[in-house]
Amino acid sequence: MVIVDTFAVIDQALYAVKFEGEGEDELDRTFNQWNDPLQLHDFFSNHIDDLNSGFFGTVSIQDAVRITREEAKVLQKELYRLAKEGLSGSAGNLSQLFKPLTKGEIGSAYERDKAYGLNHKSWLRLYAIRINVNVFVICGSAIKLTETMNDREHLMTELKKLEIARNYLITDDTHSDFFYELSL
Amino acid sequence: MKKTAPFPDALKNAKKSNWLNQVEFDLANEDWLDLSFEIALRVYSKIKADGKSKKWLAEQLGCSPQYVGKMLKGKENLTLQTITKLEHVLGINLITLATPTQEFKLDLDVKPNVPNIGNLTMDSQRQELTEAESYTDYQSYQFAS
Numbered sequence: 001m002v003i004v005d006t007f008a009v010i011d012q013a014l015y016a017v018k019f020e021g022e023g024e025d026e027l028d029r030t031f032n033q034w035n036d037p038l039q040l041h042d043f044f045s046n047h048i049d050d051l052n053s054g055f056f057g058t059v060s061i062q063d064a065v066r067i068t069r070e071e072a073k074v075l076q077k078e079l080y081r082l083a084k085e086g087l088s089g090s091a092g093n094l095s096q097l098f099k100p101l102t103k104g105e106i107g108s109a110y111e112r113d114k115a116y117g118l119n120h121k122s123w124l125r126l127y128a129i130r131i132n133v134n135v136f137v138i139c140g141s142a143i144k145l146t147e148t149m150n151d152r153e154h155l156m157t158e159l160k161k162l163e164i165a166r167n168y169l170i171t172d173d174t175h176s177d178f179f180y181e182l183s184l
Numbered sequence: 185m186k187k188t189a190p191f192p193d194a195l196k197n198a199k200k201s202n203w204l205n206q207v208e209f210d211l212a213n214e215d216w217l218d219l220s221f222e223i224a225l226r227v228y229s230k231i232k233a234d235g236k237s238k239k240w241l242a243e244q245l246g247c248s249p250q251y252v253g254k255m256l257k258g259k260e261n262l263t264l265q266t267i268t269k270l271e272h273v274l275g276i277n278l279i280t281l282a283t284p285t286q287e288f289k290l291d292l293d294v295k296p297n298v299p300n301i302g303n304l305t306m307d308s309q310r311q312e313l314t315e316a317e318s319y320t321d322y323q324s325y326q327f328a329s
Binding site: 005006007008009010015016024025027028031032035036037038041045061062065066069073076077080109110131132135137168169170 | 198222257
């Protein structure tokens with residue numbers, strides 16, 4: 001799995017990588033998938049046991065598809081708003097949406113981050129590398145129906161993609177100095 | 185305090201993503217995209233439940249499998265002709281219109297009292313007809329008034 005290109009969604013704020021073999025960058029691919037009833041129906045059909053394991057209650061495949069798209073619409077709008085606001089220097093910034101992937105990530109450079117769908121108990125995840133308070137590089141996404149990322153293939157792939165993206169961004173910065181930002 | 189990475193070289197020559205265009209299109213067309221998505225979902229669920237294929241659907245509709253694929257993405261601005269064809273082929277209801285025409289049909293089913301129709305609303309006419317007051321009589325009255 002190799003990154004073949006980077007894309008600016010909003011200059012100086014939101015970026016996305018493109019992996020070899022994919023037709024689109026990861027942000028575009030993600031929202032196309034979350035807006036595609038066929039792909040979503042197939043995904044939930046293949047993960048019906050996880051869907052009905054109890055954490056999300058009992059949800060039909062059709063309703064799971066509808067919920068995913070509605071949440072994706074809200075997340076898409078919020079991502080767009082925060083990236084724009086952060087760029088203009090107003091109150092909102094992308095750090096309000098993204099959180100460290102694990103507690104161990106907090107404070108590290110090239111932090112691996114995740115954003116949740118905005119509904120309570122959302123299964124949507126957007127994965128990114130944090131460059132600074134309002135610069136993030138999207139490198140994947142998932143519908144996460146299980147508690148951890150380590151026991152489902154599609155989630156483990158996302159962990160790999162995060163690591164690949166992190167290394168890709170780090171190796172291109174070998175001559176630069178790090179700096180520290182104050183957390184307010 | 186967070187350790188922050190310098191701006192990566194890899195991002196300095198980043199190409200322009202299509203995502204913003206997509207968001208703007210989705211926002212401007214949200215209403216009909218919602219309907220297109222819901223229709224695609226119901227159509228796909230039905231053909232899966234019936235054990236049919238996209239190819240079968242294309243044959244029934246007399247269109248290409250590529251068009252069916254596009255339609256099932258939920259981003260196609262479908263014509264009424266296509267929607268009604270889908271309804272017939274799959275035996276499902278995809279759109280329901282609350283139009284005066286439909287209310288009129290519903291009122292026919294409850295057999296309104298023809299002689300008193302005058303200027304009153306259809307709802308007020310819901311009374312049982314006698315055997316002699318047939319549906320044909322009612323139609324004649326409608327055309328004559």
